[in-house]
Amino acid sequence: MRGLAYAKINLTLEVTGKRPDGYHELISIMQTVALADKLSLDPATELSLECDVPELAGDDNLVLRAARLLGRGGRFVLGKRIPVAGGLGGGSGDAALALRLLDAAYGLHLSPHQFLDAAAQLGSDVPFFIHGGTALVEGRGEQVTPLPDLPEHWLVLLNPGLPLSTARVYGELKPDEYTAASPSPAAAGEGRGEGAWRRGDDRASRSGPLPPAGERSEHDLPRLVNTLEAPALRLEPAIGECRERLLAAGSSQVLLSGSGPTVFGLAASEADAYRIAKQTDGIATCFARRKQAIQLQPD
Ligand code: C5P
DSSP, X not given: OEEEEEEEEEEEEEEEEEOTTSOEEEEEEEEEEEEEEEEEEEOOSSEEEEESSGGGOSTTXXXXXXXXXXXXXXXXXXXXXXXXXXXXXXXHHHHHHHHHHHHHHHTOOOOHHHHHHHHXXXXXXXXXXXXXXXXXXXXXXTEEEEEOOOOOOEEEEEOOSOOOOHHHHHHHOOGGGSOOSSSOHHHHOSSSSTHHHHHTOOOHHHXXXXXXXXXXXXXXXXXXXXXXXXXXXXXXXXXXXXXXXHHHTTOSOEEEOTTSSOEEEEESSHHHHHHHHHHHTOEEEEBOOHHHHTOEEOO
16 A cells, blocks of 8 residues: 655644643644655564655654554655755654555554544644644644634645754743633634634535635635744844745745744745746745545555
8 A cells, every 4th residue: 555645834834722631732734745655564563664765764653653553563654845944844754644545555443533543642743644634733733623624725835844843833822922811813813714723613605606716815714823933033134034034025924833943935826836836945835635645545
């Protein structure tokens, strides 16, 4: 079995407080994008992982941890395309795909609850990747409400090339930077019907056919916001330079993804995304719909 593990961006990420267990409470709208790692599994008694970035093939790789969690062996081969420790959920997406490959290869028939439970044990971002597409993510990351797919949007990812630890960014976040709990302006929506996002309502009835490319814009998106952007910027000034480069190249809106350091900039069209990517040395990509994000292929 094999599949593609798509990257994610956070269209919104609001931290509302710190929990007694040390994690932070968040409200986030996550979206898979078409940049993906490749992962294949051949069932076997022994457990092994081959990766084209050899330093990632260690015992603590989330793919191996997923297999150990389900008590199964197999030969995994991982082709990395997503920048490592970039805020794009690369390792988390690999872990969720490993769970789905193991389930399919061994006919485990895990229930949705068992999938999400296993995913949450592997990391806060992993449950989202069980669903993919567009989703509202709450709690520590374990509460996932799938939302209807958004229309296609193009964007450019720009990574400063320096890994940034998620724990460090959360550690740098100050309580006065938390978003007021509920309903938060970006997740609950103000005046543009974004309350649908917060409630997970079916927006399909009002989305209709796509407007012409030139008129397609952030109109269909929730208002972009990320509580972690300020602390990440304090830790890594190169993030600010990436922001400036994307804005100077013509991105309409720019935001840090997750805890960074990858920054994404929205583009008006596919051609615009490739132009901005060329100018900034970034990666042009587009939203990946749920069906695309979770499909598996037999060998
Ligand atoms: O769950 P995961 O291992 O991916 O989280 C990495 C680190 O990020 C945690 O150790 C914690 O410091 C921080 N974190 C957090 N609140 C979350 C998710 C992650 O504080 N909701």
